[in-house]
Amino acid sequence: MGKIKTAPISTILCLICCVNANAQIIRGKVVDDTTREPLNRAAVEIRSFGDDAYIAGGSTDAKGEFELRLKETYSKIRVSVTFLGYKPVQKVYVPDESRDYLDFEMQEESHTMDEVVVKGLSPAERVQRLAYNVSLVETAKLKNTTMDLSNVIDKISGVKIRSTGGVGSEANVTLNGFSGRHVKIFIDGVPMDGMSSAFGLNNIPAGLAKRVEVYKGVVPIELGGDALGGAINIVTDNSRRTxxxxxxxxxxxxxxxxxxxxxxxxxxxxxxxxxxxxxxxxxxxxxxxxxxxxxxxxxxxxxxxxxxxxxxxxxxxxxxxxxxxxxxxxxxxxxxxxxxxxxxxxxxxxxxxxxxxxxxxxxxxxxxxxxxxxxxxxxxxxxxxxxxxxxxxxxxxxxxxxxxxxxxxxxxxxxxxxxxxxxxxxxxxxxxxxxxxxxxxxxxxxxxxxxxxxxxxxxxxxxxxxxxxxxxxxxxxxxxxxxxxxxxxxxxxxxxxxxxxxxxxxxxxxxxxxxxxxxxxxxxxxxxxxxxxxxxxxxxxxxxxxxxxxxxxxxxxxxxxxxxxxxxxxxxxxxxxxxxxxxxxxxxxxxxxxxxxxxxxxxxxxxxxxxxxxxxxxxxxxxxxxxxxxxxxxxxxxxxxxxxxxxxxxxxxxxxxxxxxxxxxxxxxxxxxxxxxxxxxxxxxxxxxxxxxxxxxxxxxxxxxxxxxxxxxxxxxxxxxxxxxxxxxxxxxxxxxxxxxxxxxxxxxxxxxxxxxxxxxxxxxxxxxxxxxxxxxxxxxxxxxxxxxxxxxxx
CATH class of the missing domain: 2.40.170.20 (TonB-dependent receptor, beta-barrel domain)
Structure with missing residues (x-):
């Protein structure tokens, strides 16, 4: 039996580094429009102009600068920047070799929002910055699976789904030791108490949710149920699109x-x-x-x-x-x-x-x-x-x-x-x-x-x-x-x-x-x-x-x-x-x-x-x-x-x-x-x-x-x-x-x-x-x- 030849590590690293050698690079800087101070960790996202498809994303460094690679050239792109406490900024941009550096000046919000509304960050980042002990999972990577929502929730830290069998079996949530009835389930903030077993965690496809938020212990009053052990909020996608x-x-x-x-x-x-x-x-x-x-x-x-x-x-x-x-x-x-x-x-x-x-x-x-x-x-x-x-x-x-x-x-x-x-x-x-x-x-x-x-x-x-x-x-x-x-x-x-x-x-x-x-x-x-x-x-x-x-x-x-x-x-x-x-x-x-x-x-x-x-x-x-x-x-x-x-x-x-x-x-x-x-x-x-x-x-x-x-x-x-x-x-x-x-x-x-x-x-x-x-x-x-x-x- 002959030996299988493997590529040297140096060759693999070289290939990885050279995959995008010819990719277009978009660079820029994000600053406060008043103080001109650079904004560190501002979120930068690039999407296509026509179908709003995600192309690339990242965040600024300590100098407020960012660098993103595009694998192909687009006729138009949208570049948006968000940062906590500042108004979001978006630019429609036609890539040009002579103008690949973008300057963003961000205005501070006139007030700071609470748990209900927070501007300047993605919805997931807003939740993660709350004072409550919260974990979340985005379902984008799971929509192509046959998982239902109970399977998705079962992957979150501190959570265990208790089920009695296969498809359609009763699903109860255990959260840090508390059983399903100690943990309240919401869809967009509305309790699922009023929904029969024909519409439950055990039979709703994962694609219905944009993300799942799990609050362990203390729960915001916006999720106003009598949750003793915690709460799970299933957030659906409210984007304005066709x-x-x-x-x-x-x-x-x-x-x-x-x-x-x-x-x-x-x-x-x-x-x-x-x-x-x-x-x-x-x-x-x-x-x-x-x-x-x-x-x-x-x-x-x-x-x-x-x-x-x-x-x-x-x-x-x-x-x-x-x-x-x-x-x-x-x-x-x-x-x-x-x-x-x-x-x-x-x-x-x-x-x-x-x-x-x-x-x-x-x-x-x-x-x-x-x-x-x-x-x-x-x-x-x-x-x-x-x-x-x-x-x-x-x-x-x-x-x-x-x-x-x-x-x-x-x-x-x-x-x-x-x-x-x-x-x-x-x-x-x-x-x-x-x-x-x-x-x-x-x-x-x-x-x-x-x-x-x-x-x-x-x-x-x-x-x-x-x-x-x-x-x-x-x-x-x-x-x-x-x-x-x-x-x-x-x-x-x-x-x-x-x-x-x-x-x-x-x-x-x-x-x-x-x-x-x-x-x-x-x-x-x-x-x-x-x-x-x-x-x-x-x-x-x-x-x-x-x-x-x-x-x-x-x-x-x-x-x-x-x-x-x-x-x-x-x-x-x-x-x-x-x-x-x-x-x-x-x-x-x-x-x-x-x-x-x-x-x-x-x-x-x-x-x-x-x-x-x-x-x-x-x-x-x-x-x-x-x-x-x-x-x-x-x-x-x-x-x-x-x-x-x-x-x-x-x-x-x-x-x-x-x-x-x-x-x-x-x-x-x-x-x-x-x-x-x-x-x-x-x-x-x-x-x-x-x-x-x-x-x-x-x-x-x-x-x-x-x-x-x-x-x-x-x-x-x-x-x-x-x-x-x-x-x-x-x-x-x-x-x-x-x-x-x-x-x-x-x-x-x-x-x-x-x-x-x-x-x-x-x-x-x-x-x-x-x-x-x-x-x-x-x-x-x-x-x-x-x-x-x-x-x-x-x-």
Whole structure:
């Protein structure tokens, strides 16, 4: 076997240095128009004049100078410069060999904006400079994959998505130890509480979002929900342009995904957009079991045997469309949009909240019928007044069916007919979970460096329905809740170097339910309205040009969700209407540093630490007798942890990075309720929550591969979760542990160039077919392949 010859390192370096030897170079300088002082780290971006396509970008050095290379000559280009506290500057420029040096003079803003609006930086940079502990991910590199939003969020530092299976499976967010209901999800600042499962993180394509922002711990009042552990804000693209994109993918387990998006903004400001998508999968991946029920003529028996079986009752499909019509850039409205979201979901239920209970006929359906309203306006009065209003209401209906007259085992075998139908409980329940959500925000700027913000978020829930199998009016009792969270904040910004916000929140909660308010069995229709107060502060300081320090504190509350209070319509989760709100003292410290930020090289390091003391902690548990889940108040909990991230990028050619999180979340309830006997769970780690996990990723972008103007992207991801237990006091019992897991994913996409905008992508997830588990040891898919075809038109 002959040796493979490799090129000398010096030759490779020479090639890299000479690739763009003939490229056009655009140089320039950015200064303050009054002081003539150079502006360091001003953002410079070059885009084509016709289709506004990105060409090159960078930042100025300590002398305020920049140098950018263009790989080809354009008839016209746009060169724009942004810098915090200054008005953006843009020039239309025709490259000329005798005039390749540009001078930019920037005017300082007359006032400093707060969290609602900040000019002078890109939207992503504005978020990163906030006083709150925030991480974000741009989705541009992920739009060519088959990822949904839950997959995207799972890659962010400190975040872990808890899922129960394949496509369409329930997705809950764990953020620094707090489970999905402690973490609030927003789309453009509007809570997703009002959206049914037909429109959720587990089925919305990644392309819907422009970026995802994750707030860990203390949350700005603009995201006015009762978030105890943090918040996730999915930001969509509001650019004023005409574009059409379409994609289709197919992959393992007979999975098919389609997405079509179109939007147009006329010269007179008329705006219309349509985003439609569908997902389908058999979800028939293989799982490992160690026992199953053997059905016999004389009785059933449990057979203990290690087997690999294929899921046989897990089909899922959903379809959804989002239509928006309105006007933009009017004297009376920057944006006024009327929207409607319609969606349908069909989901077969393979098992209960753990894999010990298997089903073969249960299923649920849900539809979303949701009108929406969006209004935004920045007024010139009062030195700047920003008002926004967003709202939606879901009129959708759901259905849960459990009618089989037999039981199933993991082999797909049926038991002999039973006298009573129903695998878990005989059900034909048709119900409406009517959810509403509205958010009003206002910001004032009374003087330079000073701003005041007011935000109110209102959510409502009511369930009404009828089970055809129930002769009694059990489901006619009220099941309603309403929550209003109002926040008022004041912010002082000192010359962009230091800013601090102080805020106060009021939590108003109204509940109507069928329960015993004393916790006994004297059930009756119950109504109650409660009010609570909270507040805190957030401060950030910029130490030089490359270090940002953050500190925040909040006394926060989390009101129980409608699902925790009333359960799910399919009876897999039971409600607990007597739950108390959680209260918590949160302290967060963070630092972001860019020790290398010169030319094409950028190294960023993030570290964050948090300490929390929680009372009346709400914990989700499962019942081993029937597999149902429920929630209960679990006393006091202490949470201490941190996360660390690092990322290096070389221009737009190559990047590598990773993050790591460690959470020490323990019960601090010392005595068993009503006794002086010390609890066995005292100072034990809270079960069913990963406490050590991390991600790593790397990517490379190659241009002009095979075709001039073509782009080849290669993206690798690794995921790690340390072994954790899902029950208390397991004493090293492996049957109650979720094992340590490593998974590896690879994504490759090829774009044929600016003129065609066709993209072909291929991906392999869980490359080494590792056994992956989550929640209460629910097994997730093994190795999977997918291919995606996409087209994009932009004008």
């Amino acid at each position: 574009r059409v994109s379409a994609s289709y993918s197919f992959g393992s387990f007979n999975t098919h995904k389609t997405n079509v998006y179109a939007e147009h903004t006329s010269k007179k400001g008329l705006y219309v957009s349509l985003n439609a998508y569908q997902n389908y999968s058999d979800n028939d991946y293989k799982v490992n079991i160690d026992h199953y029920t053997k059905f016999g003529e004389t009785g059933n028996s449990v057979v203990y045997e290690d087997l690999v079986v294929r899921r046989f009752h897990a089909k899922y499909h959903n379809e959804a469309a989002i239509l928006k019509v309105g006007v933009v850039d009017k004297p009376w409205a920057d944006r006024l949009l009327f929207g409607f979201t319609g969606g349908y979901e069909y989901k077969q239920t393979q098992n209960a909240s753990n894999m010990n209970w298997v089903y073969g006929a249960r299923y649920t359906t849900a539809n979303t019928l949701m009108p929406q309203l969006t209004y935004e306006k920045k007024f010139k009065v009062l030195k700047g007044l920003h008002v926004s209003l967003n709202g939606n209401y879901n009129f959708g209906q759901s259905y849960a069916a459990d009618t089989a007259r037999c039981n199933y085992n993991w082999l797909g075998e049926k038991s002999k007919p039973k006298s009573a139908p129903g695998e878990l409980a005989y059900t034909k329940y048709r119900y409406r979970d009517n959810n509403g959500a509205a958010n009003f925000r206002m910001a004032l700027f009374p003087a330079d460096g000073h701003s005041v913000s007011l935000s109110t978020t209102f959510t409502s829930f009511s369930r009404s329905g009828k089970d055809e199998t129930q002769p009694t009016p059990e489901y006619e009792h009220p099941q309603q809740s309403m929550k209003a969270v109002t926040g008022l904040s004041y912010k002082y910004d000192y010359k962009g170097k230091w800013n601090t916000s102080v805020f106060v929140k009021n939590y108003l909660n109204h509940l109507e339910a069928y329960l015993d308010p004393d916790g006994g069995s004297d059930y009756r229709d119950f109504s109650n309205t409660s009010s609570y107060w909270g507040g805190g502060l957030a401060s950030t300081y910029f130490w030089g040009q490359h270090v940002q320090l953050r500190l925040s504190y909040e006394y926060a509350l989390r009101l129980p969700t409608s699902r925790e209070l009333f359960g799910t319509g399919d009876d897999i989760e039971r409600g607990n209407s007597s739950l108390k709100p959680e209260t918590s003292n949160n302290i967060n410290v963070g630092v972001t540093a860019s020790p290398i930020d010169a030319g094409n090289h950028r190294l960023t390091i993030d570290a964050a630490f948090q300490y929390r003391e929680i009372d009346d902690y709400i914990r989700r548990t499962t019942n081993n007798d029937n597999g149902r889940a429920s929630s209960k108040n679990d006393g006091g909990v202490r949470n201490l942890g941190g996360d660390f991230g690092i990322r290096y990028a070389f221009a737009d050619l190559f990047f590598i990075g990773g993050n790591f999180s460690y959470i020490d979340m323990r019960s601090m309830t010392r005595y068993v309720t009503g006794t002086q006997r010390e609890s066995k769970n005292y100072k034990e780690r809270i079960p069913a929550i990963p406490y050590m996990y991390g991600n790593a990723e790397a990517g490379i972008t190659l241009r002009d591969v095979f075709l001039k103007g073509a782009t080849l992207d290669i993206h690798y991801m690794m995921n790690y979760i340390r072994q954790f237990s899902y029950e208390w006091n397991t004493y090293n019992n492996p049957e109650l542990d979720v094992p340590t897991q490593f998974s590896h994913d690879l994504f490759v996409s090829y774009n044929f160039g600016r003129k065609s905008e066709f993209t072909v992508s291929a991906e392999c997830t869980n490359i080494f077919n590792a056994r992956l588990y989550d929640n209460f040891k629910m097994q997730k898919p093994g190795r999977a392949f997918a291919v995606k075809f996409g087209y994009n038109f932009l004008k």
